[in-house]
Amino acid sequence: MVAKPKGELLPGTLEMLILATLRREPLHGYAIAQCIHQESGNLLRAEEGSLYPALQRLLIEGWVSAEWGVSSRNRRVRVYTLTPAGLRQLSRQMKFMERQIDGLSRIMRFSES
Amino acid sequence: MKRVLRYLRAKRFEHDLSAEIEAHLEEKIDQFIEEGRTPEAARANALRQFGNRTRVAEYSREQWAFVPFDEFVQDLRFACRILARNPAFTTVAVLSLALGIGANTILFGAVDQVLLHALPYREPACLFAVTSRSANHGIEPMQVSAADFYDWRAQSHSFESLSAYSSWPMNLTNVDEPRRLESELVSTSLFSTLGVNAEMGRTFQPNEDQEKSPFVVVISHRLWQEFGASPQIIGHAVTLNGSPATIVGVMPANFAFPSPDVDAWTPLSLSAKNRSNREGRWLSVIGRLNPGANERSAAEMDIMTRRLAVSYPASNAGWSASLLPLTEQLIGKARPILLIIQAAALLLLLVTCVNLANLLLARGTSRAQEIAVRAALGGQPRSSTPATARGEPFAGGPRRKSGSRCGDPRDRTCKETGERTHSANQRSSHGCFSCCIRRSCNTGDRAHLWISSGDPCLASRPCKPD
Numbered sequence: 001m002v003a004k005p006k007g008e009l010l011p012g013t014l015e016m017l018i019l020a021t022l023r024r025e026p027l028h029g030y031a032i033a034q035c036i037h038q039e040s041g042n043l044l045r046a047e048e049g050s051l052y053p054a055l056q057r058l059l060i061e062g063w064v065s066a067e068w069g070v071s072s073r074n075r076r077v078r079v080y081t082l083t084p085a086g087l088r089q090l091s092r093q094m095k096f097m098e099r100q101i102d103g104l105s106r107i108m109r110f111s112e113s
Numbered sequence: 114m115k116r117v118l119r120y121l122r123a124k125r126f127e128h129d130l131s132a133e134i135e136a137h138l139e140e141k142i143d144q145f146i147e148e149g150r151t152p153e154a155a156r157a158n159a160l161r162q163f164g165n166r167t168r169v170a171e172y173s174r175e176q177w178a179f180v181p182f183d184e185f186v187q188d189l190r191f192a193c194r195i196l197a198r199n200p201a202f203t204t205v206a207v208l209s210l211a212l213g214i215g216a217n218t219i220l221f222g223a224v225d226q227v228l229l230h231a232l233p234y235r236e237p238a239c240l241f242a243v244t245s246r247s248a249n250h251g252i253e254p255m256q257v258s259a260a261d262f263y264d265w266r267a268q269s270h271s272f273e274s275l276s277a278y279s280s281w282p283m284n285l286t287n288v289d290e291p292r293r294l295e296s297e298l299v300s301t302s303l304f305s306t307l308g309v310n311a312e313m314g315r316t317f318q319p320n321e322d323q324e325k326s327p328f329v330v331v332i333s334h335r336l337w338q339e340f341g342a343s344p345q346i347i348g349h350a351v352t353l354n355g356s357p358a359t360i361v362g363v364m365p366a367n368f369a370f371p372s373p374d375v376d377a378w379t380p381l382s383l384s385a386k387n388r389s390n391r392e393g394r395w396l397s398v399i400g401r402l403n404p405g406a407n408e409r410s411a412a413e414m415d416i417m418t419r420r421l422a423v424s425y426p427a428s429n430a431g432w433s434a435s436l437l438p439l440t441e442q443l444i445g446k447a448r449p450i451l452l453i454i455q456a457a458a459l460l461l462l463l464v465t466c467v468n469l470a471n472l473l474l475a476r477g478t479s480r481a482q483e484i485a486v487r488a489a490l491g492g493q494p495r496s497s498t499p500a501t502a503r504g505e506p507f508a509g510g511p512r513r514k515s516g517s518r519c520g521d522p523r524d525r526t527c528k529e530t531g532e533r534t535h536s537a538n539q540r541s542s543h544g545c546f547s548c549c550i551r552r553s554c555n556t557g558d559r560a561h562l563w564i565s566s567g568d569p570c571l572a573s574r575p576c577k578p579d
């Protein structure tokens with residue numbers, strides 16, 4: 001088993017982040033990792049070891065589709081695209097995540113007061 | 114179903130995945146180079162950050178692969194390989210197993226037929242063999258005289274029906290090949306007593322045991338087939354003991370009363386003189402008890418035989434009758450013998466298994482070195498099957514080709530070390546050897562340092578060649 005990335009917050013976060021990243025444009029694996037890293041203000045780092053298993057899961061669920069394409073460095077890469085089902089899943093997961101964060105922050109506030 | 118489909122596409126998944134990971138690394142290396150590192154440093158850095166490639170690939174595979182099945186196939190393949198490589202061991206194992214299993218199969222076949230299958234008659238538990246006994250003639254049950262049989266049949270209330278039979282071989286002539294036929298004289302009620310009907314045609318009618326009634330015969334399935342298995346056999350005339358007889362019925366193939374070699378049944382047709390003969394005890398008697406008549410039947414037989422003994426002291430004094438369940442009569446003596454032989458066969462199988470287990474254990478010991486190498490190269494024991502069940506007493510499954518896991522620099526160290534040490538220290542004890550490799554694996558970053566400083570084994574001196 002690959003160790004869970006230490007930066008991961010809650011279960012399902014990585015999947016959600018991947019889906020969110022792909023909403024804007026189709027990307028290949030390495031670009032997804034880069035994007036997550038940069039867009040999070042270098043706070044989050046998708047561990048590459050976990051990225052591919054997660055992508056496989058998303059493929060199996062039908063939330064993303066994969067096509068062979070060409071990267072900006074002109075290399076043959078597999079480009080992932082968000083499917084409509086993936087979009088629905090993303091909004092579901094975001095709602096779920098918001099509620100979790102809401103709950104967490106309430107407890108944090110409660111413990112401070 | 115989905116899983117199976119996915120599994121069938123496994124090859125494609127696998128190919129895509131490895132190409133994808135390769136591209137990922139190349140991209141990363143390119144980026145590092147763009148950031149100003151040397152190609153070597155970029156590569157090392159990219160590999161390190163990525164982690165164990167093989168593990169990532171494996172973990173990704175596990176998302177869609179049918180892991181238990183996969184492992185099972187791997188185990189199977191491994192077992193076949195090992196067996197093929199050790200023909201002597203394989204021969205011994207296969208032969209001893211074949212012997213043990215074969216003996217058990219044969220014996221269980223007999224036990225199954227004799228002890229576990231109910232007799233092929235209607236409610237066989239109600240069927241009883243009725244025998245005569247006399248203290249003056251020993252304790253063995255004896256057959257019944259015709260007169261006694263007819264008296265019993267007339268007087269008894271416990272029996273739904275009571276039938277007699279006696280072996281009476283006859284000459285079959287008027288056919289292509291005349292022969293001696295194993296046949297039985299039977300009461301016309303015998304078939305209804307047993308509760309078996311003819312497969313074709315009919316069995317006997319009650320009045321067909323009259324002396325003047327036409328001579329009819331019921332034949333076995335086997336004899337019918339010898340006659341050409343024609344459906345026109347019913348009504349066909351044959352000559353038995355010189356008298357013309359008409360075939361009226363064919364019994365089913367599994368009907369074998371009282372023994373499997375009987376080919377024909379004819380009515381027990383006795384003259385008045387023979388009917389009243391009490392001296393000649395030559396009939397076997399079988400009866401079907403009325404439901405619930407079990408308890409009073411013995412008492413009733415007792416009363417009847419006493420009455421007969423009083424009426425006919427010359428022939429019947431001292432004679433009684435006894436009932437024995439038909440199953441007991443047919444297989445009574447065979448049961449303990451069969452069970453003992455079956456137990457012996459089971460023991461034989463057990464001994465076979467123990468022998469094989471010993472052989473496997475011995476092989477396990479001789480494979481210790483191989484297993485140490487596997488363990489040292491990163492082979493993992495399976496979770497699903499216990500290691501010992503695969504002859505691996507302590508570690509190191511046959512799961513991966515050795516070295517296939519060595520994606521990251523640490524593992525690479527291990528692999529290279531392993532190979533080098535293996536060739537260099539062939540004579541060194543394997544325990545020491547594996548400890549040396551393990552240490553180089555476990556210490557992680559130091560192992561990485563070791564790569565540049567030379568052989569980690571020599572550097573740390575954990576093992577000395579003998």
